[in-house]
Amino acid sequence: MDTIYLDNNATTRVAEEVFEEMKPYFTEYYGNPSSMHTFGGQVGGKLTEARERCASLIGCDPSEITFTSGGTESDNWAISGILAATPNRRKLITSRVEHPAVLTMCRSMAPHGYNVVEIDVDEKGRLDLDQLEKEVDEDTALVTIMWANNETGTIFPVEKIAEIAHNSGAVFHTDAVQAVGKIPVNMAESNIDLLSVSGHKLHGPKGVGLLYVRKGVMLRPFIKGGHQESGRRAGTENTAGLIGLGKACQLAEENIDRENREVKRLRDKLESGLLEKCSDAFVNGDSSKRLPNTTSISFEYIEGEAILLMLDKYQICASSGSACTSGSLEPSHVLRAMGVPFTAAHGSIRFSLSIYNKEEEIDKVIEVMPPVIKRLRELSPFGRQQK
Amino acid sequence: MDTIYLDNNATTRVAEEVFEEMKPYFTEYYGNPSSMHTFGGQVGGKLTEARERCASLIGCDPSEITFTSGGTESDNWAISGILAATPNRRKLITSRVEHPAVLTMCRSMAPHGYNVVEIDVDEKGRLDLDQLEKEVDEDTALVTIMWANNETGTIFPVEKIAEIAHNSGAVFHTDAVQAVGKIPVNMAESNIDLLSVSGHKLHGPKGVGLLYVRKGVMLRPFIKGGHQESGRRAGTENTAGLIGLGKACQLAEENIDRENREVKRLRDKLESGLLEKCSDAFVNGDSSKRLPNTTSISFEYIEGEAILLMLDKYQICASSGSACTSGSLEPSHVLRAMGVPFTAAHGSIRFSLSIYNKEEEIDKVIEVMPPVIKRLRELSPFGRQQK
Amino acid sequence: MWDYTEKVKEHFLNPRNVGEVENPDGVGEVGSLACGDALKLTFKLDEESRIEDVKFQTFGCASAIASSSALTELIKGKTLEEAENITNKDIADYLGGLPDEKMHCSVMGKEALEAAIENYRTGETVTHQMEGNVVCTCFGITDTEIEDVVRE
Ligand SMILES: Cc1ncc(COP(=O)(O)O)c(C=O)c1O
Ligand SMILES: Cc1ncc(COP(=O)(O)O)c(C=O)c1O
Ligand code: FES
Ligand code: FES
Numbered sequence: 001m002d003t004i005y006l007d008n009n010a011t012t013r014v015a016e017e018v019f020e021e022m023k024p025y026f027t028e029y030y031g032n033p034s035s036m037h038t039f040g041g042q043v044g045g046k047l048t049e050a051r052e053r054c055a056s057l058i059g060c061d062p063s064e065i066t067f068t069s070g071g072t073e074s075d076n077w078a079i080s081g082i083l084a085a086t087p088n089r090r091k092l093i094t095s096r097v098e099h100p101a102v103l104t105m106c107r108s109m110a111p112h113g114y115n116v117v118e119i120d121v122d123e124k125g126r127l128d129l130d131q132l133e134k135e136v137d138e139d140t141a142l143v144t145i146m147w148a149n150n151e152t153g154t155i156f157p158v159e160k161i162a163e164i165a166h167n168s169g170a171v172f173h174t175d176a177v178q179a180v181g182k183i184p185v186n187m188a189e190s191n192i193d194l195l196s197v198s199g200h201k202l203h204g205p206k207g208v209g210l211l212y213v214r215k216g217v218m219l220r221p222f223i224k225g226g227h228q229e230s231g232r233r234a235g236t237e238n239t240a241g242l243i244g245l246g247k248a249c250q251l252a253e254e255n256i257d258r259e260n261r262e263v264k265r266l267r268d269k270l271e272s273g274l275l276e277k278c279s280d281a282f283v284n285g286d287s288s289k290r291l292p293n294t295t296s297i298s299f300e301y302i303e304g305e306a307i308l309l310m311l312d313k314y315q316i317c318a319s320s321g322s323a324c325t326s327g328s329l330e331p332s333h334v335l336r337a338m339g340v341p342f343t344a345a346h347g348s349i350r351f352s353l354s355i356y357n358k359e360e361e362i363d364k365v366i367e368v369m370p371p372v373i374k375r376l377r378e379l380s381p382f383g384r385q386q387k
Numbered sequence: 388m389d390t391i392y393l394d395n396n397a398t399t400r401v402a403e404e405v406f407e408e409m410k411p412y413f414t415e416y417y418g419n420p421s422s423m424h425t426f427g428g429q430v431g432g433k434l435t436e437a438r439e440r441c442a443s444l445i446g447c448d449p450s451e452i453t454f455t456s457g458g459t460e461s462d463n464w465a466i467s468g469i470l471a472a473t474p475n476r477r478k479l480i481t482s483r484v485e486h487p488a489v490l491t492m493c494r495s496m497a498p499h500g501y502n503v504v505e506i507d508v509d510e511k512g513r514l515d516l517d518q519l520e521k522e523v524d525e526d527t528a529l530v531t532i533m534w535a536n537n538e539t540g541t542i543f544p545v546e547k548i549a550e551i552a553h554n555s556g557a558v559f560h561t562d563a564v565q566a567v568g569k570i571p572v573n574m575a576e577s578n579i580d581l582l583s584v585s586g587h588k589l590h591g592p593k594g595v596g597l598l599y600v601r602k603g604v605m606l607r608p609f610i611k612g613g614h615q616e617s618g619r620r621a622g623t624e625n626t627a628g629l630i631g632l633g634k635a636c637q638l639a640e641e642n643i644d645r646e647n648r649e650v651k652r653l654r655d656k657l658e659s660g661l662l663e664k665c666s667d668a669f670v671n672g673d674s675s676k677r678l679p680n681t682t683s684i685s686f687e688y689i690e691g692e693a694i695l696l697m698l699d700k701y702q703i704c705a706s707s708g709s710a711c712t713s714g715s716l717e718p719s720h721v722l723r724a725m726g727v728p729f730t731a732a733h734g735s736i737r738f739s740l741s742i743y744n745k746e747e748e749i750d751k752v753i754e755v756m757p758p759v760i761k762r763l764r765e766l767s768p769f770g771r772q773q774k
Numbered sequence: 775m776w777d778y779t780e781k782v783k784e785h786f787l788n789p790r791n792v793g794e795v796e797n798p799d800g801v802g803e804v805g806s807l808a809c810g811d812a813l814k815l816t817f818k819l820d821e822e823s824r825i826e827d828v829k830f831q832t833f834g835c836a837s838a839i840a841s842s843s844a845l846t847e848l849i850k851g852k853t854l855e856e857a858e859n860i861t862n863k864d865i866a867d868y869l870g871g872l873p874d875e876k877m878h879c880s881v882m883g884k885e886a887l888e889a890a891i892e893n894y895r896t897g898e899t900v901t902h903q904m905e906g907n908v909v910c911t912c913f914g915i916t917d918t919e920i921e922d923v924v925r926e
Contacts, residue, residue: 027403031704035398037699207595223459237594303838382833428777
């Protein structure tokens with residue numbers, strides 16, 4: 001059996017159709033879209049198409065989309081760009097469970113005279129809306145809260161949050177990197193001001209993303225220089241990558257039902273299969289409001305990296321915490337914010353599926369994983385009694 | 388005849404070898420190098436190789452290379468990163484002929500209490516070293532001056548400039564986007580502190596680049612979030628693109644002689660051929676210290692865009708000013724800084740060659756261009772008498 | 775992804791000497807749950823005061839498991855004095871090396887051994903920080919420090 005890839009919140013496979021669409025733009029149509037000749041200009045036409053495809057997926061006008069180098073840049077830009085454009089407001093509100101692309105950027109603003117507030121979540125990872133309502137005030141420049149959490153899949157009530165922000169005249173940005181392509185997103189019927197998307201989370205290439213900026217919202221450029229992207233984001237466009245992003249968005253729009261039916265069914269099967277066979281295991285996050293592809297399961301008394309390496313032997317790919325924070329030895333900040341006990345937080349595994357997963361793959365994981373857990377518990381000074 | 392591409396300073400064709408190297412990393416080895424499974428980890432190994440190849444081209448240690456999304460990000464980062472790390476020094480020195488990626492960033496620092504000084508160039512585009520020497524002082528945080536100019540190809544004495552900067556304890560950054568791959572660059576025997584490179588200028592893909600940071604030089608991160616690139620640059624790595632960049636650097640190292648022999652010979656042939664056949668035409672910049680592939684020729688009394696469109700009919704691609712500033716109607720800031728008269732600056736055309744250009748292509752341009760110039764001058768109220 | 779050697783992976787997948795020695799002469803426990811790792815080591819001596827049997831249990835990452843396994847292999851048959859002289863580097867070398875970021879994982883096994891020897895000599899149970907809210911020491915500097923200034 002081949003690799004069983006269940007780490008789609010870390011990154012996804014580029015769809016064949018996406019790669020086909022990108023191919024000609026490396027060695028053949030390599031022109032610079034800013035150039036004053038047909039050879040470059042024709043690539044500009046494909047970028048326009050890409051932008052339209054992205055706009056269609058999230059239900060906005062193409063002019064509201066600015067291409068970036070990925071989710072991290074989009075997040076960094078939204079935060080710094082709004083703060084710079086609103087110098088009189090000095091409060092910045094986020095949550096404790098944001099991705100580092102948001103959290104690190106927010107925290108880095110504190111030494112520059114910003115009051116940075118991180119809203120708590122409860123044990124299910126649900127945002128404390130009362131606290132949010134209390135904190136948002138006339139001094140608040142920006143509220144930035146993710147649409148869906150990358151580790152647990154928990155979905156936040158972004159429309160409600162936008163409303164709270166707007167009541168005090170604050171701008172609302174959401175990191176929708178994990179949401180777009182997995183659940184329906186429609187900016188035409190939304191009051192969100194800014195929204196970040198990353199290509200490689202929806203079967204597009206790595207190193208491209210976009211920031212949606214609602215018409216009328218002012219923000220300062222982040223990467224400055226040439227006039228690309230209507231002067232909003234400088235730097236020669238990653239043409240092939242962005243054409244790929246456009247195609248990925250088109251496919252995502254077509255596949256959103258499969259995502260919420262087939263992928264969800266497999267996720268549920270995996271989850272209940274594992275919980276049934278492993279004792280002292282439980283799901284992290286709000287299972288009622290959750291991405292269809294994600295499950296985070298804590299296996300008590302054992303350590304995540306050890307589990308992952310055991311799974312690796314079977315070519316099963318998953319992650320412990322988020323890919324971005326693994327490598328650090330602390331349990332994930334998301335699980336800590338939810339108050340998951342240390343014994344459990346350390347042993348949490350995230351499985352994230354995609355439309356490319358097959359039923360047999362899920363069956364295989366349900367078969368091989370329980371003995372792995374049992375084995376590791378035998379090594380643990382805490383878990384002897386458990387199966 | 389096919390497209391005659393003479394716009395390689397705007398962007399280059401991705402080499403076949405580069406694309407071959409990238410191919411498997413889209414749909415096949417699509418893992419995230421940060422992941423804790425072999426499937427992701429193996430991609431990390433290829434990134435290490437890519438970093439080594441880049442390091443070899445510029446003669447540095449792989450640990451001194453941080454990957455970015457391109458030349459613009461590298462430039463922006465070098466400037467903001469050094470200023471943030473050196474808060475006590477408030478002067479920033481650059482030149483009037485920098486690429487917008489440097490110039491716009493520098494100018495954007497002025498409202499933040501920085502004294503931004505732009506050093507002049509003479510009519511040949513040569514930097515005023517006396518002025519530089521006078522301006523660099525104990526308050527100077529950073530001197531940022533390009534290695535080679537994108538419009539004229541003029542090469543600056545970067546080692547001398549670095550020395551002047553260091554004499555006052557300032558850091559020296561150079562935008563080497565146009566230099567690397569065209570002329571030899573060896574950081575091991577240099578005293579440059581930071582250096583920007585862009586992939587798509589040396590037959591690599593668009594949307595990737597790197598910043599060289601000499602060991603011991605401190606600078607703040609620009610894109611913040613996850614721990615990628617040893618915590619220096621956050622965001623999931625553009626794996627395929629960076630693997631392509633590595634291969635492009637390897638090829639550039641192999642081809643540097645061809646660049647300085649064959650490409651230079653064709654450039655010289657083109658230049659003398661055109662000057663011979665067209666009156667009131669002259670070369671901009673310092674022809675004695677110049678990139679081997681670039682020539683900027685001013686054709687007096689006519690307008691660059693018109694020339695380009697005529698050439699486009701013959702599928703000849705060139706540019707007027709830089710690709711980044713075309714689209715704006717003013718003559719290029721570089722030619723203005725050099726004091727090129729308006730009548731001539733407007734009609735300047737840059738040809739930039741690469742190793743993929745053929746002798747026949749150059750012959751063709753020398754054949755079709757003079758009548759184009761003549762034709763346009765017949766339309767001009769100024770140029771009637773000229774041939 | 776960590777670059778583990780084949781030997782590390784082998785010891786991780788098939789750890790030697792797992793469990794608890796019956797009627798041990800020495801017992802050592804180190805680490806804490808908060809830290810994400812904890813290790814218990816027990817040994818028994820033979821008539822010549824050499825380590826006859828040694829076993830471990832660990833709540834830790836793959837490196838911790840492999841390092842503990844390596845340590846037990848290294849000290850079997852040695853006197854306590856000889857065992858005490860084994861360094862983290864010996865453990866890492868035995869495993870063909872550990873990633874820099876994971877060197878500290880080999881420390882825990884050694885600390886547990888020292889605790890067990892102390893327990894044997896003094897009869898006192900030395901339990902380092904098995905519970906409680908000890909902040910993780912695995913990671914000497916904080917994220918913010920790293921992100922604030924990139925240095926070489
Ligand atoms: C919620 C969230 N935000 C932001 C990012 C960063 O996106 P990128 O990897 O494209 O920089 C990620 C993924 O890494 C994510 O999961
Ligand atoms: C001298 C110079 N610096 C910087 C850049 C910007 O590089 P990039 O297009 O990769 O952002 C360019 C090219 O556009 C350039 O010619
Ligand atoms: S006449 Fe068209 S640009 Fe001035
Ligand atoms: S035991 Fe702490 S990280 Fe290895």
